[in-house]
Amino acid sequence: MCQSALLKRLPRLLQPNQLAIFEACLIGLVSGLAAVSLKQGTGAIGEWRLHLAHQYPVWLVLPAVGSVGGFLCGLLIERAAPEATGSGIPQVKAALGHVSIALNARVAIVKLLSTLLSLGSGLTLGRQGPTVQIGAAIAAQLSDWVPTSPDHRRQLIAAGAAAGLAAGFNAPIAGVLLVVEELLQDVSGLTLGTAILASFVGAVVSRLLGGGGLNVNMTGLHTSFSIAELPLFIGLGILAGLLGSLFNRGILLSLQFNRRVLKVGLPWRIGFAGLISGLAVAFLPAVLRDTSGLQGVWITSELGWKITAAIFVTNFLLTMIAFGSGAPGGLFAPSLILGSALGYLVSTAAQNIQGMGIPLGVEFGEGLVTTLALTGMGAFFSAVTRGPITAIVIVFEMTTNFNLVLPLMIGSVTAYLVAETTYNGSIYKHLLASNGIHLKPETAIDTRLSGLTAADIMQRRVKTVSSQMTLDEAMQAFARSHHRGFPVVDSGKLVGIITQADLTRITDRQLAGDQFLNLIMTPNPVTVSPTDPLTQVLYLLNRFKVSRLPVLDRRKLLGIITRADIIRAEADKLSGDKQAGLKIEPSYVVYQTRAPSIGQGRLLVPIANPQTAESLLQMAAAIARERNYELECLQVILISRHQSPAETAVSTTISRRLLKRAARLGEEWQIPVHTQVRVTHDIAYAILEAIKDRHIDLLLMGWKGNTSTPERVFGSVVDTLIRQASCEIVLVKTPPSASHDAPPTLDRWLIPTAGGPNSRQAIQLLPAFARLTQQPQVFLCQVHQAEQLPSDLEALKDAMVFLSNRLRCPVVLRSVCANSVSEAVVDLAQKDQCDVIVLGATREGLLQQVINGNIPEEIARQCACTVILVRGAIE
Known part of the structure; x- marks a missing residue:
């Protein structure tokens, strides 16, 4: 393509700073145009919907338009871009956190069209969240067309998100703060410069073409604030914090209900939400049947507190229903609307209390009521998003009223502190966690990688x-x-x-x-x-x-x-020790036994926990018998870095007792068993030395299934081994209830496979493991995303044929459609009451899990059964 070739030449034609300026301007321009198109489009569809409601029965038109529009919206997303569901901000956070989530022109277009359908159909969601994802997707597509570094790509995506928010609210400063406070948390010169320029251009384009922020008249506001009114604003902040936390919990419960109870396709879920929204809005006053009517609640106090309370409750519930369905739309505008209504209700309640003869020492007038309503906007926004600075700046930029800054700070910070105390973490963090994505601190990653070239x-x-x-x-x-x-x-x-x-x-x-x-x-x-x-x-x-x-x-x-x-x-880098100043000496062998070397290879089993030693040795013996391997059993004694392994006196009584159990098992299985005890400063390096000295072909060891060590994937020891050991590795996580007297059941096996080399190696272990049970049953499955066809079905069928021939037991073949691999595997294991899950993970995948999140750890943490992870040998 000529366009693509021209874009690829840009880095050679422009200096880095010039290229950054060009990209920021282009991103801001396109994001601004998208925001204007979204506003004008939703307005036009909304007017058409209201026009129909005037011509025909409103109780029929609004539910019909909502259900049909919602269904078409869901169908578009399901068929074209499943990443376009929801507000879009969690997807942007995940992409900036190195998670593999699609952000491109296709996602931007689908997000724009689907948001037009959902908001135009009457769903009570905002358009500012989608503009953030649209801006980020446009920037990501530009970074694909123009070759760039990963750091610069992330900065472009963040700038695109900032431009999207700036264009949606006409608030360029808030767009920059969103990047600093919520998304990238980076204040480097290039990041700020790119984000500021993109936000400025996006906001200017939006304002020139009539994009605008919320549909309210912000001119001529009368505001007031005095020290005597301070308790009112603190109370408003506390109430907003409590209700904001409840709102976040409701959003998450609504998502869980749609996923686990309804269990219908996305088009039906959004269509059902549109039907409920249409029915509810049909019974509101006619002036409030359009989203712009609801957005004017704070300024139109003539409605009275009863209607305002009804609007608050209705909007509160309908937003949870709409967002839980997966409809495209954001929480920014609903949060501001709910906050403004809450502020007006607090002012009404305070006036009634004072009217009952309880002195509050406050004079109520139009200025105080308006100030409380606007402060409520910032406070509720802060409680939901956990971005108090962004909340303050958004409301300030919308009003350009300096008198609001202090009450906004009081209300927003109070709401943030209360919300964090009652329900820690922003809604976007919990949304990512519900999809099995746990982002790690970016600073930790940068520290680890900074020194390597x-x-x-x-x-x-x-x-x-x-x-x-x-x-x-x-x-x-x-x-x-x-x-x-x-x-x-x-x-x-x-x-x-x-x-x-x-x-x-x-x-x-x-x-x-x-x-x-x-x-x-x-x-x-x-x-x-x-x-x-x-x-x-x-x-x-x-x-x-x-x-x-x-x-x-x-x-x-x-x-x-x-x-x-x-x-x-x-x-x-990953296994850097806190005591780096103390040199790690080689481990020292203090006890060993040797058996005849008659096998075709060697399998090493480090024995640490007496409770799980029996089950690990049984698995190791089964593999050794199947492959004609010798068994090498290792016990490691850890000593302080200040002592020398070769000179420190240790007791080997307990170690030898464990190793004798392995020797007896070898006699039962007729397998040569070698044993050794090593004294060391570091367990992982002692195992690596044993692998090298004894020419080990396969390492089988226990795994807790999770780690509490920061910046680790599987734990300190396992992380080191899985990256440095050249031999094949099999990790076994046994159930907490397993013991020497009650070994785990190993009858029903679940093997998720993607057809890769390690998946095949995991499958090839099954004949050996089948020796451990009399009636094995195997479930072979492949997980793929909704928009993708199952990949490598031939490999899946070959695996089924291999297992059927070698095991001579039932083998069930399944292809599972799901957005989350870990959730799909856990659900399938629970449904089929599986005893063991066998996972094959690629080596490069294990490295990326440090950044992207750890699927095996997620599965092992949620499942009470045995989990086995296989990693092939490194060339």
């Missing part, structure tokens, strides 16, 4: 091939090597790369073996420079779906980086 992790000795090598010679080179790809170098310059995937072109194009390699190689491959940080390397590997990156300096090949190199290099 491509030069630190690359392999300097690289085997290369020439473009003039024949195809037959290339195939022989692959056959003789364990490498899956080679750089192609001519005259010391990189001209391409050849991988095993490229070899398929020989057959597809029917090429002769004496033709040259340049016919099938990939020219101009993706490369990095030696000074590129690890974040850039990871970004390129994931974006271009490659497994290796050549490292170049002016086209000269310096080295190559594979995914395994990154795992090994980053392990030192």
